[in-house]
Amino acid sequence: MQNGICGIVGYGSYIPRFRIKIEEIAKVWGKDGSRIAKGLGVVEKSVPDMDEDTITIAVEAAKNALKVAEIDPSEINAIYTGSESHPYTVKPTASTVAEALGAVPCVTCADLEFACKAGTAGIQMCMGLVASDEIKYGMSIGADCAQGKPGDALEYTASAGGAAYIIGKNGCVAKIEGTFSFTTDTPDFWRRDGAEFPCHAARFTGEPAYFKHVIGGAQGLMDKLGTTINDYDYFVFHQPNAKFPLRTAISLQIPTEKLKEGLVVRHIGNSYSGSSLLGLARILDIANPGERILVTSYGSGAGSDAFSLITTDLLPEKRKNAPNVDDYIRLKEYVSYALYAKHRSKIRGI
Amino acid sequence: MAHLESVPMFWRRMKSLYSLIGVECLNCGKKYFPPRLICPECGGKEMKDYRFKGTGKVVSYSIIDVPPKGLKYQTPYGLAIVELDEGVRVTGQLVGCNLGEIKAGMRVETTFRKIIAVNKNGVIQYGYKFRPEGYPRINNGEKK
Ligand SMILES: [Zn+2]
Numbered sequence: 001m002q003n004g005i006c007g008i009v010g011y012g013s014y015i016p017r018f019r020i021k022i023e024e025i026a027k028v029w030g031k032d033g034s035r036i037a038k039g040l041g042v043v044e045k046s047v048p049d050m051d052e053d054t055i056t057i058a059v060e061a062a063k064n065a066l067k068v069a070e071i072d073p074s075e076i077n078a079i080y081t082g083s084e085s086h087p088y089t090v091k092p093t094a095s096t097v098a099e100a101l102g103a104v105p106c107v108t109c110a111d112l113e114f115a116c117k118a119g120t121a122g123i124q125m126c127m128g129l130v131a132s133d134e135i136k137y138g139m140s141i142g143a144d145c146a147q148g149k150p151g152d153a154l155e156y157t158a159s160a161g162g163a164a165y166i167i168g169k170n171g172c173v174a175k176i177e178g179t180f181s182f183t184t185d186t187p188d189f190w191r192r193d194g195a196e197f198p199c200h201a202a203r204f205t206g207e208p209a210y211f212k213h214v215i216g217g218a219q220g221l222m223d224k225l226g227t228t229i230n231d232y233d234y235f236v237f238h239q240p241n242a243k244f245p246l247r248t249a250i251s252l253q254i255p256t257e258k259l260k261e262g263l264v265v266r267h268i269g270n271s272y273s274g275s276s277l278l279g280l281a282r283i284l285d286i287a288n289p290g291e292r293i294l295v296t297s298y299g300s301g302a303g304s305d306a307f308s309l310i311t312t313d314l315l316p317e318k319r320k321n322a323p324n325v326d327d328y329i330r331l332k333e334y335v336s337y338a339l340y341a342k343h344r345s346k347i348r349g350i
Numbered sequence: 351m352a353h354l355e356s357v358p359m360f361w362r363r364m365k366s367l368y369s370l371i372g373v374e375c376l377n378c379g380k381k382y383f384p385p386r387l388i389c390p391e392c393g394g395k396e397m398k399d400y401r402f403k404g405t406g407k408v409v410s411y412s413i414i415d416v417p418p419k420g421l422k423y424q425t426p427y428g429l430a431i432v433e434l435d436e437g438v439r440v441t442g443q444l445v446g447c448n449l450g451e452i453k454a455g456m457r458v459e460t461t462f463r464k465i466i467a468v469n470k471n472g473v474i475q476y477g478y479k480f481r482p483e484g485y486p487r488i489n490n491g492e493k494k
Contacts, residue, residue, distance in 0.1 A: 051464040331486040
């Protein structure tokens, strides 16, 4: 694909307003909460309301993206929703999103799943359709209400949130210079059909899984484009916790200042398919025109999608049209573990 | 609340529920939600779809402790009569704030939420609810 042909025309985020502190979860399981929070680099995580799920989060994020893009929803001819917590196993999330936006009926829709990176795969699909002039605008959304088994290590970070991106040729707030993916069959994390909670291979999720693919994706993209670390103002890596992206930055010799602005995981936990896309949204919320961003998602199983972006002069004005990530981070209401369990339907019979 | 379990009924009301789409009388201009086939005001039979902006103010509200079937786990919740800026009154659940923050006259906007899922295997019905206008910029960052 020719570099810089398409880009992000609009983007939007959404994070539910409830939070639970890591210490509150640790207390229930008799663990040292402050040690766990420090180790993960995460203080608290977002919790969806009783009537929120991946579809409602996707719709809210998508509506914000539409406001930023300032386009008519009928001009969006492709909608992809990436998640590992689609409310239905059969019946698409994307068609409900399309209906709620008013983008129906002239639109292609599909749900995607690749653990935490299906939303970025959807962006690549939109790029192809836009670049080949099959469609004017395409939207990809990464959203999740992440599942973590009670008592499991994942429970400390599995959160809820999402971000939507509208891809097109004109009116871009950021141009996409190129994309590169890095994929192998690596069984680090999975959920079988019908299983309520995912399983993971504990320490195996680090070196051969996350680090190999995220570094492989980021380095591969820079090699492809002939860029180096110094060419970028910001880096965003998938954030299962704050520790993993920080370690990635160290091994690629990236100054942590270029990473820390996008580390939303500290405040909201790991929103899985929303994770790297919310990190990117946070950067777009604060970046100046002409700044370069490298974002790399990660999905267990395992793969990464890396993108190189340059912000445009349109960004500062257009982003004012919708709430930003910090607005959502700031509005919060703490819940106890008991209420959290109710919210996540963990009590039998709900 | 037997109608809540009907999939065709939900599907027919979908545009109203998802996007607050009502009708506007082509003869006298009066707007209706939910949609009507004939204008009670002038008897006009030509109605066109009208998408309400979704903003308005709470006229009155109550806190629901004993809900209809399927909403048990959402209690207690706020249910409000909202006067939309177009002058039409609709009923809807209030979310996105604490019950103590709800008051008559407060400005609200629509949000997209799950309305009801009758059982684990049934269709999930989505639709509009109301939340404070300007969400999530509603506390000026002063709270907590
Ligand atoms: Zn009339």
